[in-house]
Amino acid sequence: MKTFWKAAFAIAKKDILLELRSKEIISSVLLFAVLTLVIFHFAFTADHETMTQIAPGMLWVAFSFSGILSLNRAFIPEKEDNCMEGLLSCPVGREAIYMGKCLGSFIFMLIVEAVVIPVCAMLFNVDVFNPMIIFITLLATIGFVSVGIIFSALSVNTRAREMVLPILFLPIIVPIIICAVSSSSAILAGGTFEDIKQFLLIIVAFDVIFFTVPLMIFKYVVEE
């Protein structure tokens, strides 16, 4: 158990260090996420009340699209110079590799969210920078990333690479988006924890199912 976590943290640390040195992905993903919000502004120029209603939806469209962009990159660096073979020949379980990759992408998504949420709150003057919404976003990001990582590992091994991730990933995360958007909207409309409890339960159930099952079958994705 201890070696599992040590290995997972080491892989996550490697990914983060790699990104910190190049800053390639984070800068383009952040810019892309903010651009999504800008496009939204021009697509729906609306009054404050309507903006409050659609703000959670805008946030999750921005997260999904920028998430696809960054998740696509999660395994592409490993394809270069046979890094994947090196990673697989490490004396650690495949589960630790999955966990490490998830941790790395989770931190990455947190950075994106930490920028997009306050920017959205400022640009559209809506109260999305609020502890309950941040909590919902964190909870939903777990399932979001754990589904994304297994499909990302799968898509780099296909001919079409970048094309494959969105068509697999988007339909599967529909429940996460429904629940995150509905519960955030309820909070913005003045709801309390009691009102969104059911949505949070579904998000937790999704997180549990879509973390454990990919953890179990990840070894079938990366074998060769």
Next chain:
Amino acid sequence: MRTKIALALGGVLMVVALVMVFIVVPTEATMGNIQRIFYFHVPVAWNAFFSFGVTFGFSIAYLKTRNPKYDFIAESSARIGIVFTTLILLTGMIWAKPIWGVWWTWDARLTSSFVMWLVYIAYFIVRSFITEEERRYRFGSIIGILGFLSVPIVAISIQLAPTTHPKAMIFNDGLHGTMLATLLISIFAMFVVYFLFVFLQYDNCKDAYEIAQLKKKLLKESE
């Protein structure tokens, strides 16, 4: 042989089901004739779920045993499942237009069927992107497993919103005797048709596999 049996049985049952639906069963009081589509809509819906369930089961079996035959069954079943899901959506829309006044609403059952349809279309698109056989079976199985798990969660998450889709009446005596009999015969007929299609599709997959193997062998010999 099994294909012929399924064809004969399916053919007879389909004729019986059609006679029941269009001649024997009484017209529903409030909706009128359009309600007859229900005897088609419900059977395809049940069998669509069943076929994706079969895909799920045989995907697990493939990953455990690596027997390509299991993947052929999983793939064939998913293919028929897509046909059935398309029919669910189409028959549902034909029914919805006169009854609800719209072709489509984002209701729980409609949305989850639609998402299910998208997941399995992705299943086939991704498979077509993979040239290497063994990898195609392996990745197909992974999508077959994860895709099936997502369907109930989508249904539950939208269920929180009020639904206008008619509730399942079969379990609470909501159906008149003849109507229930017609529905059950239609379900069984569709079930046999499902097996007929799976048998045909399975033989297709197996033949394609054998041809590919023979080609490989010939190429090796000619070198």
